Amino acid sequence: MRDLHVAGLTVRYGDFTAVDQVSFDVPGGKVLGLAGESGSGKSTVARAIAGLVRSRGTVQVGGTDLRRARRRDAQARRIVQMIFQDPTSSLDPRFTVRECILEALPGRRAGSRRSMTERVEELLSVVALDPAISAMPPRMLSGGQRQRVAIARALAAEPEVLIADEVTASLDVSVQAVVLNLLKRIQGELGLTMLFITHNLAVVRYICDDLAILNQGKLVEHGPAGQLLDQPQDPYTAALVGAVLRPGGQSAVNGAPSASGQPQDAPAVPVGVPAPAGQPKRSGETRDDDHLRG
Amino acid sequence: MGAQRNWYRSLWGSPSAIAATVLVGGLVFVAVAAGWLWGHGATASNVAISSEGPSAAHLLGTDPLGRDILDRTLVATRSSLVLAVLATATGGVVGVGLGMLSAVAGPVMRRLLGALISLLLSFPALLLAIFFAVIFGVGSAASVIAVGASFAPGFARLTQTLGASIADREFIHAARLLGKSRWYVIRRHLLPNVAEPIVLYGTVHVGQAILVLAGLSFLGLGVQLPAYDWGSLLEQGLARVYESPAGVVAPAVAIAVAGLACNLAGEVWADIIGRSGSARPVASRRTGRKGQVTSAPAGASGERPDGADWLLRVDGLRVCFPAAAGESAPVRDVSFTIRPGERLGIVGESGSGKSLTALAIAGLVRAPGRVEARRLEFLGVDLLRPSPQRSKVLGRNLGLVFQDPGGTLNPAVRIGTHLREPAQAHLGMSRKAAKARALAALEMVLLPEPLRRYRQHQHELSGGMRQRVSIAIGLAAEPRLLLADEPTTALDVLVQRDILGLLVRLSTERSTGLVLISHDLAVVAETCERAVVMYAGFVVEDAPVAVLLGAPAHPYTAALLAATPDIARGPDQTLPTVDGRVPGPEQDLAGCYFAARCPLATDRCRAERPPLLRLASRAPGGADPVGGDGGSGRSVACWYPLVGGGRFRSLTGAGQAEVAE
Numbered sequence: 001m002r003d004l005h006v007a008g009l010t011v012r013y014g015d016f017t018a019v020d021q022v023s024f025d026v027p028g029g030k031v032l033g034l035a036g037e038s039g040s041g042k043s044t045v046a047r048a049i050a051g052l053v054r055s056r057g058t059v060q061v062g063g064t065d066l067r068r069a070r071r072r073d074a075q076a077r078r079i080v081q082m083i084f085q086d087p088t089s090s091l092d093p094r095f096t097v098r099e100c101i102l103e104a105l106p107g108r109r110a111g112s113r114r115s116m117t118e119r120v121e122e123l124l125s126v127v128a129l130d131p132a133i134s135a136m137p138p139r140m141l142s143g144g145q146r147q148r149v150a151i152a153r154a155l156a157a158e159p160e161v162l163i164a165d166e167v168t169a170s171l172d173v174s175v176q177a178v179v180l181n182l183l184k185r186i187q188g189e190l191g192l193t194m195l196f197i198t199h200n201l202a203v204v205r206y207i208c209d210d211l212a213i214l215n216q217g218k219l220v221e222h223g224p225a226g227q228l229l230d231q232p233q234d235p236y237t238a239a240l241v242g243a244v245l246r247p248g249g250q251s252a253v254n255g256a257p258s259a260s261g262q263p264q265d266a267p268a269v270p271v272g273v274p275a276p277a278g279q280p281k282r283s284g285e286t287r288d289d290d291h292l293r294g
Numbered sequence: 295m296g297a298q299r300n301w302y303r304s305l306w307g308s309p310s311a312i313a314a315t316v317l318v319g320g321l322v323f324v325a326v327a328a329g330w331l332w333g334h335g336a337t338a339s340n341v342a343i344s345s346e347g348p349s350a351a352h353l354l355g356t357d358p359l360g361r362d363i364l365d366r367t368l369v370a371t372r373s374s375l376v377l378a379v380l381a382t383a384t385g386g387v388v389g390v391g392l393g394m395l396s397a398v399a400g401p402v403m404r405r406l407l408g409a410l411i412s413l414l415l416s417f418p419a420l421l422l423a424i425f426f427a428v429i430f431g432v433g434s435a436a437s438v439i440a441v442g443a444s445f446a447p448g449f450a451r452l453t454q455t456l457g458a459s460i461a462d463r464e465f466i467h468a469a470r471l472l473g474k475s476r477w478y479v480i481r482r483h484l485l486p487n488v489a490e491p492i493v494l495y496g497t498v499h500v501g502q503a504i505l506v507l508a509g510l511s512f513l514g515l516g517v518q519l520p521a522y523d524w525g526s527l528l529e530q531g532l533a534r535v536y537e538s539p540a541g542v543v544a545p546a547v548a549i550a551v552a553g554l555a556c557n558l559a560g561e562v563w564a565d566i567i568g569r570s571g572s573a574r575p576v577a578s579r580r581t582g583r584k585g586q587v588t589s590a591p592a593g594a595s596g597e598r599p600d601g602a603d604w605l606l607r608v609d610g611l612r613v614c615f616p617a618a619a620g621e622s623a624p625v626r627d628v629s630f631t632i633r634p635g636e637r638l639g640i641v642g643e644s645g646s647g648k649s650l651t652a653l654a655i656a657g658l659v660r661a662p663g664r665v666e667a668r669r670l671e672f673l674g675v676d677l678l679r680p681s682p683q684r685s686k687v688l689g690r691n692l693g694l695v696f697q698d699p700g701g702t703l704n705p706a707v708r709i710g711t712h713l714r715e716p717a718q719a720h721l722g723m724s725r726k727a728a729k730a731r732a733l734a735a736l737e738m739v740l741l742p743e744p745l746r747r748y749r750q751h752q753h754e755l756s757g758g759m760r761q762r763v764s765i766a767i768g769l770a771a772e773p774r775l776l777l778a779d780e781p782t783t784a785l786d787v788l789v790q791r792d793i794l795g796l797l798v799r800l801s802t803e804r805s806t807g808l809v810l811i812s813h814d815l816a817v818v819a820e821t822c823e824r825a826v827v828m829y830a831g832f833v834v835e836d837a838p839v840a841v842l843l844g845a846p847a848h849p850y851t852a853a854l855l856a857a858t859p860d861i862a863r864g865p866d867q868t869l870p871t872v873d874g875r876v877p878g879p880e881q882d883l884a885g886c887y888f889a890a891r892c893p894l895a896t897d898r899c900r901a902e903r904p905p906l907l908r909l910a911s912r913a914p915g916g917a918d919p920v921g922g923d924g925g926s927g928r929s930v931a932c933w934y935p936l937v938g939g940g941r942f943r944s945l946t947g948a949g950q951a952e953v954a955e
Contacts, residue, residue, distance in 0.1 A: 037786040052467050074473040081471055090464035094486040103482070104472050142875055143644075150468075157472055172643035172813060177857035177869035184868065199786065202816070202859040206869065229861060243787040245794075245816035247858045248843060 001028035001191045002062025002160045004049070009057035011044050018044045019055070020217040026161075026210070028062070029191040033208030033225060035198055035240070041217040042197045046163045049195070050080045061160050061193075078106065081159035085166035087146035091138040097124075097149050098134040104156035123152040127182060144175035148182065155186065162187070163195045168203065180206055201244045205229060213237045311565070314558030321555055325372040335365035347538055354540040357530060366527060367544040374523040375552065377438055378503035384442025385503075386496050389449025394484060396450075397457030398476045411454065414447035423506055427515040434523075437516040441506050445499055452495055456488040494563050501556030508549050524549050605775055605807045606632045606655065610668035613647070613654050615879075622879040624650050626831035626887075629906060634774065635805035637798065639818030639839070641854070642828035645876040648811045651828070652777050655809075657688055673774060689720055693768030693806075697780040699760035702767075703752040709736075709763055710748035713770055720771060735766040739796060758789035762796070769800060775807040776800075782817060794821050815858050819843055827851045830877050830887040833906055837928035847909060847928065847935040850888045886932070894934055906931040 004026040011019040019041045026032040036042045048055035051070055059066045061079050069076035084090040091100050101120045121131040127148040138146050147167060154162060164183060168176040184207050187194050196208055204211055204225055211225040213236065221234040232238040306312055340360035347355045354363040396407035414422070419441075426440035460466065461484065469479050504524070510516035511525025512532075519526070524545040531541030613625035625647040632638050642648040654665045657677065670677040675687045696702050703712060713732035717723045723731065729748075736744035739762040752760055761781060768776055778797065782790035798821055801808040812818050818825050818839065825842050827835040827850065835848040846852040856870040874891040877883060885903055889895040908929045 037788065047467075050467075050471055052470065074475065077471050077473040082467065084464035084467070086464060090468060092465045092483050092487070094483075103469070103474075153468065173815070173854060174643060174857045174872055176859075177871045180859075181868045181871060200859070201787070202861040205861065205863065206859060206867070239788060241861070243791040244861045245787075245791070245814070245820050246860055246862065247816045247819055247855055248860070 002193060003028040004161050004193050005060040006049065007058040009045060009048055009055055011048050011053055011055045018217055019048060022219050024212055024222055026193050026195065028193050030209045031187060031194040031196055031207055033196045033198060033204045033211040034214060035201055035204060035211060036214035037199060040214040042214050043165055046082065046165045046195060046197055050082050050163060051077060078157045079159060080161045080163060081154035081157050082163045082165060083150050083154050083167045085169050087143050087150055090150050091146055093137065093139060096135050096137055100149055101153050101156050104153045106158060123156055126155065126186065127152045143171050144178055147171065147179050160193060162192045165197045183207060201241060310558055311562050314555065314562045317551065317555035318559050321371065321375065321552060324368055325375045328368045328371055332365035332368050335362040336369040348540050354544050355538050363541050363544050367548050370523050370527055373521065374504055377434055377507050377523065378500050381438045381441035381503045381507060382445060382496050382500045384438060385445025386449050388442065389446035390453045390492060392450040393453025393457055394480050396454050397461045397484060398480060411447050411450045415451055419444040420506055420509055423510060427510060432515050432518060434517045434521065437507055437510045441503055453488060453492060456491060457484055460484055460487050494560055497563055498557055498560035501553040504549060504552045603634060604631050605634050605673065607669055607671045611651060611654060611670060612666045613650050613659055613663060615663045617880050624831055624879040625654065628833050630826050630833060630836055632807045632809065634807055636824065637801055637808040637822040639822035639825040640809060640811045640828060641815055641818050641825055643813055646828040647831040648828050649779050652779050652811055656692060656694055656777060690771050691774040693773035693776040695764050695768045695776065695778040695781045697783050699764040700752060702764045703760060705752055709750055712767055716770060735770045739766045757785055758793065761785060761793055773806060777809045779811045797821060815855060832887060832931060835930045841928055847930040847937055848932050849892045849894055849936060852936055898933055904931045904933045909935060
């Protein structure tokens with residue numbers, strides 16, 4: 001239950017600043033959602049915290065500076081674990097499910113073979129997978145099952161901080177629900193500090209305590225998830241929230257003039273969406289009639 | 295079993311495979327056994343028969359010391375092959391090492407190693423070998439090192455390229471996050487994943503090594519007397535080529551045969567690799583030859599639709615592919631109709647057959663695939679049989695938009711050309727008129743600065759602009775129907791909203807029918823008037839969107855809707871989920887394909903498949919068969935449709951299993 005502290009995180013690729021002075025705190029055992037469009041730098045933030053890309057700024061877990069700790073001891077990398085978007089390329093095709101998880105267990109040499117096997121089976125049952133699949137290669141599993149193996153592998157490393165990077169973006173809706181519920185349950189039971197990265201604001205409320213919005217590498221708004229979604233202060237946040245489609249069909253697309261008035265791609269502040277704080281746009285009063293007419 | 299049969303087929307299945315197996319087997323046998331069988335004839339000198347021509351006792355004659363040339367050639371097989379394998383292995387080890395290093399190295403080191411490899415690659419292997427032979431001196435060890443060194447850059451480049459493609463994969467990042475060393479990552483993750491192509495490359499290079507080593511020996515830089523290989527035999531033979539041509543033929547033929555054997559072996563090896571890989575015939579996305587199209591011999595045919603003007607009429611569509619055991623049918627039974635100007639959404643998860651349905655309508659199912667239907671008509675033209683009208687009606691009246699606009703547009707062709715050429719070709723317009731029309735199309739999709747975009751290439755546009763262009767292309771011929779397959783899946787939410795709004799507006803303005811295929815109920819809810827829900831290749835429900843979302847009638851629709859996240863729903867809920875997987879396209883079930891996952895399924899569901907029936911508006915159970923005309927009513931393929939909110943709530947509340955513990 002250690003907290004994650006990020007201050008002044010900056011990532012540059014040549015002249016391009018992908019992440020610009022991003023700072024936030026995630027209290028121990030809480031979930032921070034990090035949302036933004038593609039190119040907003042949200043995945044780069046994740047990779048910088050995990051130490052997979054070079055960055056400047058401070059990244060601390062429970063007061064320990066991660067960069068310094070990693071330099072002393074490669075095992076310090078295990079403190080932060082990531083689950084990636086594409087469950088196919090996040091598992092080595094040459095490994096079996098068992099080997100994928102076994103690889104991540106700490107102190108491989110110390111434990112007996114039997115206790116290792118038990119631990120693998122335990123982790124598989126945590127992610128609700130049948131231990132019988134442990135001898136299979138990933139290609140024989142479905143996307144949702146692969147993603148659950150990836151979660152089991154991350155848990156096997158016994159991390160303090162778990163980063164979920166668009167983990168449901170390549171999954172079907174029904175599988176997405178399974179994986180989201182699973183992550184939520186595991187996070188709660190183990191009290192993990194978690195960073196949940198997504199482009200889909202619709203899933204945020206299910207899993208996140210807090211929410212931070214990134215735009216072009218900069219943090220534009222940060223606060224309790226419910227408050228941010230209901231009363232966005234920043235115009236960009238309001239635009240994002242307003243653009244989320246709802247299965248009830250109540251957002252701003254159908255027949256609304258906002259779309260046709262906006263020739264530019266991803267404008268910073270779409271005209272059709274009200275900037276001031278208040279209820280996010282629900283201009284859908286006549287929508288249902290439209291459907292019925294057809 | 296299957297694996298064994300594949301191996302057998304790879305080794306004996308084709309003339310080249312048989313030749314490779316026989317040749318390599320023969321070479322290995324000769325290399326091992328020649329010393330015992332012909333060693334005496336090859337070494338015992340007898341001056342009495344010095345430099346004789348071919349005779350019964352010495353088929354290819356003798357050398358100046360009276361040794362049998364054929365025997366010597368056969369015995370030399372071992373040294374030639376062993377040296378070649380050693381040289382290739384040396385090159386392989388050094389090259390793969392260098393390549394791996396550059397795959398895991400930091401950016402500076404990677405650039406340096408890359409430059410070094412490129413530099414070495416620019417010299418021909420024989421030249422490098424000669425250069426190294428000069429450095430390392432003459433002799434067999436030196437020539438092995440020389441040839442190995444000359445092969446190393448090739449191996450290094452291949453490994454570097456393969457390694458780089460793997461090193462960016464997430465499982466490598468995951469291993470790094472576990473604190474694993476570089477050496478561990480190379481050994482456990484990188485090498486096993488690049489091994490196959492490298493071994494293949496090596497097999498072919500053994501043949502080259504034989505050639506280069508023979509060349510070095512021929513030049514006197516390789517194997518030194520009294521040892522000999524094919525190259526030195528060739529040199530000795532050449533000295534007396536006018537007296538006894540046979541002396542040159544034997545080693546020359548041996549070199550050629552060995553080289554051929556290695557190349558053929560490489561081919562067979564590649565074949566084995568190819569078979570073990572997961573190569574499944576799948577319908578081509580967006581390009582492909584027209585498949586074989588047949589009409590199912592069903593009774594229902596002939597009569598015209600009852601009065602209404604249908605744009606597209608799909609009845610009993612089935613798309614199947616030949617599979618290892620029998621047939622695989624990703625689309626099993628799909629029926630729906632669209633009226634002019636109607637916006638229809640097809641919703642389904644992966645494996646539901648929704649995209650293949652679109653391809654079948656557009657006539658883009660690739661050759662081994664078969665399209666069958668009771669009826670498949672577009673504007674009254676039968677799409678099942680190839681005909682001039684069919685090509686014309688598809689070319690002019692059907693527009694297509696796909697998920698990845700970058701893949702639809704040719705990167706080498708300007709945006710304007712994409713738009714202009716079809717109009718010139720199909721409508722016989724002049725260049726000028728076609729250009730004006732193209733610009734109008736770009737304006738229609740609200741692309742800023744159409745004239746500039748007209749001259750640009752696709753890579754200069756953002757994803758949203760590209761999708762606008764492909765919509766402009768799809769609508770350029772003013773089609774009656776636009777088929778859009780996941781047009782916004784690759785786009786951000788803000789862009790998605792604009793594109794969907796554009797589709798709605800254009801279809802309303804020009805009364806173009808729209809079929810929008812999506813995995814996302816919310817997208818269909820925003821865009822369409824009517825939705826068709828697909829599951830495992832079947833249409834399970836067909837209803838006006840508002841009705842469908844308000845009270846889904848099929849348990850699958852209910853489950854899908856319940857699992858779709860809603861930004862407004864409260865934080866304390868978990869999403870209801872359904873256990874199990876969609877039945878695969880090879881499976882052939884008697885009953886309902888959703889029964890295994892359905893909380894309401896009974897024995898009847900498992901035994902008997904429910905047909906797609908029209909639901910009377912407020913009377914559950916009062917269902918009439920609809921066949922292909924969904925019309926404006928509501929149809930569902932379920933024995934126990936959930937009608938009314940009460941059953942729906944009870945289903946999502948209690949019946950759905952959470953993640954199985």
